[in-house]
Amino acid sequence: MSDIEIARAATLNHIKDVAAKIDIPSDAILEFGPYKGKVSYDYLKSIEGRKDGKLVLVTAITPTPAGEGKTTTTVGLGDGLNRIGKKTAICLREPSVGPCFGVKGGAAGGGYAQVVPMEDINLHFTGDFHAITSAHNLLSALIDNHIHWGNELNFDLRRIAWRRVMDMNDRALRSITVGQGGPGNGFVREDGFDITVASEVMAIFCLARDLQDLEDKLGKIVVGYTREKQPITAKQLKAHGPMSVLLRDALMPNIVQTLEHNPAFIHGGPFANIAHGCNSVMATKSALKLGDYVVTEAGFGADLGAEKFFDIKCRKAGLKPNAAVVVATIRALKMHGGVAKDNLGEENVEAVRKGCANLGRHVRNVKMFGVPAVVGINRFSKDTDAEMEAVKEYCRELGVEAIVCSHWADGSAGTEELAHKVVELVEAGVDQYAPLYSDDVPLWDKMRTIAMQLYGADDIIADKKVRERFRELQEQGYGHFPICVAKTQYSFSTDPNLKGAPTGHVVPIREVRVSAGAEFLVVICGEIMTMPGLPRVPSANSIHLDENGWIEGLF
Structure with a gap:
């Protein structure tokens, strides 16, 4: 069977x-x-x-x-x-x-x-994923609403860090423009979608110890920056309370x-x-x-x-x-x-x-x-x-x-x-668990340790802008955060076609995102996307209800 x-x-x-x-x-x-x-x-x-x-x-x-x-x-x-x-x-x-x-x-x-x-x-x-998606997108709505009604927190529209999410693979939403259609629809700016499972709200949800811890962590989310590059948090928008309400059950x-x-x-x-x-x-x-x-x-x-x-x-x-x-x-x-x-x-x-x-x-x-x-x-x-x-x-x-x-x-x-x-x-009783690196290791060195010791890489590489971002985050007090690597799952390298146990490769870093509420850095490597796309022939093509209402094709 x-x-x-x-x-x-x-x-x-x-x-x-x-x-x-x-x-x-x-x-x-x-x-x-x-x-x-x-x-x-x-x-x-x-x-x-x-x-x-x-x-x-x-x-x-x-x-x-x-x-x-x-x-x-x-x-x-x-x-x-x-x-x-x-x-x-x-x-x-x-x-x-x-x-x-x-x-x-x-x-x-x-x-x-x-x-x-x-x-x-x-x-x-x-309904957990629906609640997480709703809480995440409530924060998105509150950001644009705040800007529409005067922008008291002085968001720099070029430096809004919070993207929207949905729990579906849709490559067309990776990069979008919001606010079109005139002044009543807010300010035009670039935005994008990630899949819900990549949301920082999902990460916080899974790391929270209780409801109070959940609300505290949500309040620490950095949603954007001022022109002076000062962080703006969800707490400053008074978003952490209503987000917690959506996530309570x-x-x-x-x-x-x-x-x-x-x-x-x-x-x-x-x-x-x-x-x-x-x-x-x-x-x-x-x-x-x-x-x-x-x-x-x-x-x-x-x-x-x-x-x-x-x-x-x-x-x-x-x-x-x-x-x-x-x-x-x-x-x-x-x-x-x-x-x-x-x-x-x-x-x-x-x-x-x-x-x-x-x-x-x-x-x-x-x-x-x-x-x-x-x-x-x-x-x-x-x-x-x-x-x-x-x-x-x-x-x-x-x-x-x-x-x-x-x-x-x-x-x-x-x-x-x-x-x-x-x-x-x-x-x-022979277990002696210890993390791979200590909290006080610099952020760049944490990433390098993961790549070299676990992936078999010779080194990590990044352009000047990404290296500068590592330095900024270190100086801004995030140096004790662990690293959450985003890379292909199909290889130890960032090339999904490189099977086995490759050595001698380098790991290219494309982007760094701070998850201040979840308290880790997301380091995006190679060509990995935080909003997946559908394959040429998606499973959805075979999923349907039979004449008795049973689901067919999902498994």
Whole structure:
């Protein structure tokens, strides 16, 4: 059966029964129908004093069109840990609608390792993204309204830093002009759109500890500058209060279930290639108070999502990860070894060995943060024993174990061995998590450290204007901020066609944006766009309702 057929054939438990598995009382669940809910603020506050469980990160090799299955493995591992008697919760990001109708399709796991109800999760879910989009664009409206009514804060119209957002891929909105049509429509100026998942409001939403922290962070957003280059904040516009009102209910973590009826928190959704790629701090910290183990994922590979998890989320939230799983597939390793997609079904041990260089760098990247790792081989039906043995042999030389997983086909039974290994790593107590760089390292050097140590680059380069921007931000008091790199997810370099584990390249920096509320700098590298476009044949072309009203083509 297909993913959607498996999901639709499943019998779901009431969300209050699912929540009860981690001892959440029924009156703490705000229901969105029988299978979705939010956990109330009052209950979350009541558990703040509890001891934390153990935190496990799932990351992956560099993504390819062959697929890696990081979310599927996260769900499968969570179910596997529950299967061996560890009270476990899963923490995932909410999917963005843009990729669902673009190139990626659904993002709720697959096979017998899914979170459900998958159509709801992939579409409007509980409305969190709509709230974030509305809060962001309220701030946009308040900026132009302020300028229209006299510009008391002295905005320099050439230096407005706040762009609009929408949760859809639309390249035509990357650069626009607003205010046309006469004086009644405001002042004409250049503007543009990013996708909602790249919004600083999304980042703040996912890093906020509570509602007060949310409002404080929103108030610190730098929306523009005066002619004297003095920053103007959302607080000066009195925007942080109404923005918090729009986000009040959304900030409560969402809870759903896996196909095996285990609890899964799905909350927040920044991309990892253009944002920080982690689910909300609220969800993760709450889950840690409720379970023995928490399994979370960070977007794309250990050069992007995992690095930002360690260097931004863990640093800001005071989290201490205990172990990590690096997901790989034989198919993807063969692509990194030079095999074309059409030939992936043929055994090619030599290509697997060559592609393992990519896996090796991701494993070393994780270990660089002091976190012990295990490799999970997400098995496909055409993988051969010789190909899997090649990966195991390579991993033994790296000093890590590689474990074959069959969770897509077998659910938790397919990750039982991996679950035992994760527990072994955690209980060994050898984790020594530390960020890659300290707060007091200069901003330019932080970026250079990431590029050289994690990407295998020789150096970073930028034109005079960008270098001057680094210097200005350092002098303006942002020097302690971590770096959030925006670059292609398809390579360690900024060239998406450069597979494997390239070395000797340089990382070109195109732009630097300050996210003063989220407290990090977004460093945009290469040709990456913060508003994606649709492919030549978007997934939307195949999505429709059948004669019974069922959604077809989304998965």
